[in-house]
Structures are given as C-alpha cells and as structure tokens.
Amino acid sequence: MALESSISLQELAKEAIISIPNRYLHNDQEPSFLFEASLAPPIPTIDLKTLILEQTRGPEHERLHLTCKEWGIFQLVNHGVSSLIMEKLNYEIEEFYRLPVEEKMRYKLRASDFEGYGQTSIHSQDQKAVDWGDRFFMITNPIHRRKPHLLPQLPPSLRDTLEAYLFELQKLADVLLLCIAKTLEINREEEVKEMFEDGMQSVRMTYYPPCPKPDKVMGFRPHSDATGLTILHQLNGVDGLQVKKDGIWIPVHFLPNAFVVNLGDILEIWSNGVYKSIEHRATVNSSKERISIAMFFNPKFEAEVGPSASIINQDIRPAFRTVIMENYVKDYFSRKQDGKSFLEHMKISQGNTAQ
Numbered sequence: 001m002a003l004e005s006s007i008s009l010q011e012l013a014k015e016a017i018i019s020i021p022n023r024y025l026h027n028d029q030e031p032s033f034l035f036e037a038s039l040a041p042p043i044p045t046i047d048l049k050t051l052i053l054e055q056t057r058g059p060e061h062e063r064l065h066l067t068c069k070e071w072g073i074f075q076l077v078n079h080g081v082s083s084l085i086m087e088k089l090n091y092e093i094e095e096f097y098r099l100p101v102e103e104k105m106r107y108k109l110r111a112s113d114f115e116g117y118g119q120t121s122i123h124s125q126d127q128k129a130v131d132w133g134d135r136f137f138m139i140t141n142p143i144h145r146r147k148p149h150l151l152p153q154l155p156p157s158l159r160d161t162l163e164a165y166l167f168e169l170q171k172l173a174d175v176l177l178l179c180i181a182k183t184l185e186i187n188r189e190e191e192v193k194e195m196f197e198d199g200m201q202s203v204r205m206t207y208y209p210p211c212p213k214p215d216k217v218m219g220f221r222p223h224s225d226a227t228g229l230t231i232l233h234q235l236n237g238v239d240g241l242q243v244k245k246d247g248i249w250i251p252v253h254f255l256p257n258a259f260v261v262n263l264g265d266i267l268e269i270w271s272n273g274v275y276k277s278i279e280h281r282a283t284v285n286s287s288k289e290r291i292s293i294a295m296f297f298n299p300k301f302e303a304e305v306g307p308s309a310s311i312i313n314q315d316i317r318p319a320f321r322t323v324i325m326e327n328y329v330k331d332y333f334s335r336k337q338d339g340k341s342f343l344e345h346m347k348i349s350q351g352n353t354a355q
C-alpha cells in the first residue's frame, strides 16, 4: 500500500487495514496484568486549591511528598484552569486533526529534526517498531527557539487557543514546582528560579487512531519523560495511558476535569533520587481514536541540571551527574528511547562520585 510510507498514520488507519504493517508490530511488549481497568489501583489525587491554602507544609503537602516519592504521578484536581479554555482547546485540536493531510504536512517532521508533525518523533531508524500514533512536538519557550514554520504558522484559532493554554499551564507549573520544592525542603526560592524561571517549555499533541488489533501495537512505547514536570490532558475521554508501578502496568483512568501530572527525569535528578519519574506507555483502542496533549516544563537551556545544592551535603553524595540543560537535551535526542535508560545514563556509578 502506497500509504504505508506516508508519515501520517491517521491516513493509513483510514483505509480498511486487513493486516497491520510489520513495522508497527510490537511483539515484545509486557502485558498489562490487570485486565479489568476498574480493578486497578487509582493513581493518587492532589488538590491544588488545598495545597495553596496550606501556609506551611500541611497534610496535602505531605501527601504530595509521598506521592512524588512512591508514584511520580498524580491527578491534579481544582487546578484553576478555566473550563472555557479547555473546551476551546479540545475543539481546536480535534479540528486540526480533521484537516486534509496536505495541510498537516506543512508542519511535517524534517530530516534530522525532532520538532514537527509525523510518526515517531524520536529515532525511527534504530528502533524496532514504530509506535501507533502521529505526534506533533514543538518547543514553545524561549520564544526565539520557536521554529517559524510550526506554532506561528498554525491555523490562527488553534494558535491563539494554544497560546492561551501554554500561558495558563506555565502559571500552573510554576505553582506546582514551588510546592514540590517545598516538600523537598529546597527552601531557597532563588534556587527554584535559577532552575525553572523562564524555562524551556515544549508541547506534544498525539493522535492515536483506532487499531483493529490493539494488543499488537503500542501507541507510545514505555518511557519516562526527560523533563522537569509533565502536565497531560486527554481530549476526548478515551483512556489509554498505563504506568509501571512496582513492576506492574496499570491503566490510568483520567478523572473528568483533572490533569495528569508526572514527574520527569530532571525532577528525579534534582531530588537526588528521592522523587521518581514514572515509566509510562500509551495503549490504543480498537474502535475509538484517542488524542492527548502533553506539556513539558524544564529548566532553561543555560541551567545546570543536577542534584539540588540544598540536598547534597557531606553525608549525601550526588547520585547523578550535573550537565548544562542544552547538552542534556542534545544527549537525550541522540539516544534510543527505552524505559528509564536515559536516567540510568545520568547516574554516577558507585565509587565515582566526583563531578
């Protein structure tokens, strides 16, 4: 089929697929042990309003602390982002995916770039199977790093809605990062600012078409996010995210009006391993499309990414290397994505704590 080589999976999936092309077959996937989603333990829920109202480190901060240590992921309720923005965002993104393929190709992923629209934004060459999803990844802050052919060229109503969403979510991430710093006892506000103020912000929208054999493909291969913080929103009520907790893949049922927030590798590094970035993957549905939008909040490109100076002392040695964010990003995109292997690569091996 000619479409097999197209970079839009959405187009391929529109055809009646009798057999799934080999390159999408993930034959080595670990099963989800809980077949009945409703029996799965829910991921913890954190209430932002309660967190903000707690002047000192109260019970909600304590829950946040335990959640970041034991899970690295939670649903965030009472987050304060208006339902009007959310409804508009959902509508505009769905409209985008309804555009003719030629329109979407204006943003297509270019050779040796990791920003743009298309299948598997990371390493299609050296990875065995391609994921069952079309991704659109772009850096949105700092503004001068925006690729002129991506966000600025989007249909104006989508662009304006995205801008409003990015702005709201940045405010939300700033508040959350301060709360997390508090629970980590990083009490010097300047340290948080040096790391995250005017940080690198990026966004990834993913469209997962339905697949007649959902168990044979993978919407998004197992990975942890290389980020500081990720705020995930699922647009159309179709679940698919799974997280690996104590070695078991469990499905995440998104609460209505909640965001799913997960800690990325940078927070695991910053906390010197006290907090965890969680490994996750996305499965697909046999009859329904699924659309998600993930926003990533990171240190600025000039920041030093490493264990926090407030945590390291004579008794606590750094467990990870310290590198400049710019190099961290380059290194990440030049490597194969595989579970938490990038974090392993950042670890200081025992007996070698100099750095």
Ligand SMILES: O=C(O)CCC(=O)C(=O)O
Pocket: 204, 206, 220, 225, 232, 240, 241, 280, 281, 282, 292, 294
């Ligand atoms: O679609 C999802 O639920 C997960 C997406 C994701 O993990 C990512 O974009 O990094």
Ligand SMILES: [Fe+2]
Pocket: 223, 224, 225, 280, 294
């Ligand atoms: Fe992710």
